[in-house]
Structure formats: structure tokens, C-alpha cells
Amino acid sequence: MQTIEDLHLALEKNDIPASIDAHLGFHRLFYDLSGHGVLQSLWNGWETKLRLYLSLDHRTYSDPHDLAVEHEKLAAVALEGDIDEFRQELACHFQSALRARTEDQGKRRPRRA
Numbered sequence: 001m002q003t004i005e006d007l008h009l010a011l012e013k014n015d016i017p018a019s020i021d022a023h024l025g026f027h028r029l030f031y032d033l034s035g036h037g038v039l040q041s042l043w044n045g046w047e048t049k050l051r052l053y054l055s056l057d058h059r060t061y062s063d064p065h066d067l068a069v070e071h072e073k074l075a076a077v078a079l080e081g082d083i084d085e086f087r088q089e090l091a092c093h094f095q096s097a098l099r100a101r102t103e104d105q106g107k108r109r110p111r112r113a
């Protein structure tokens with residue numbers, strides 16, 4: 001998947017803006033592929049806020065490649081078409097991101113996703 005390759009490359013070069021672009025590109029893909037104007041405009045409304053959030057969040061990964069691996073898993077499950085498993089993976093992806101922010105503000109702890 002092109003966006004995941006971009007993510008790997010950007011992370012290798014430690015290029016945070018490019019990695020954020022690739023990360024957002026990955027999630028945007030789902031809205032674009034839905035073919036629904038309403039979903040696409042929802043995403044357009046979120047993208048700027050998410051970009052801001054990720055500009056802080058992308059620095060909290062102990063190993064940035066975990067981020068790419070996480071998205072490879074998401075893509076694999078999505079392509080398999082197992083909705084329940086996809087929902088679980090996605091919930092994991094967002095929950096761990098939010099947990100890292102709320103549980104220990106101030107002391108940044110390495111985390112998986």
C-alpha cells in the first residue's frame with residue numbers, strides 16, 4: 001500500500017511532516033474509497049485538527065516504526081474484510097493514542113500505538 005510505504009520512508013528519514021502526511025493519507029483513503037460525499041467532507045473537517053494533534057503525537061513513539069507496523073495490520077485486516085476484527089484493531093489504534101495522552105501527562109512513556 002503506497003501510503004504505508006510513504007510512512008516507512010518518512011519515518012526512516014525522521015521526517016515528521018512527511019510521516020504525518022502519510023499517516024493522514026492512510027486514514028483519508030478509507031473516506032475517499034467510501035465514495036460518500038458526506039464522509040469525505042467529514043474527513044476534510046477533521047484533517048486540519050488531526051494534523052495539529054499528530055504533530056505532537058508522532059514524537060511520542062519510542063520506535064516510530066511501530067506506527068507503520070500498526071497501519072500495516074489495519075490495512076491487512078481491512079483487506080480481509082473482517083469487520084469485527086477491523087473494528088477491534090481500529091479501537092486499539094485510537095485508544096492507545098488517547099490513553100498515552102490522558103493517563104500520564106507530562107511524563108512521556110513509550111507506547112505501542
Ligand SMILES: [Zn+2]
Nearest residue numbers: 023027071093
Ligand atoms: Zn493512524
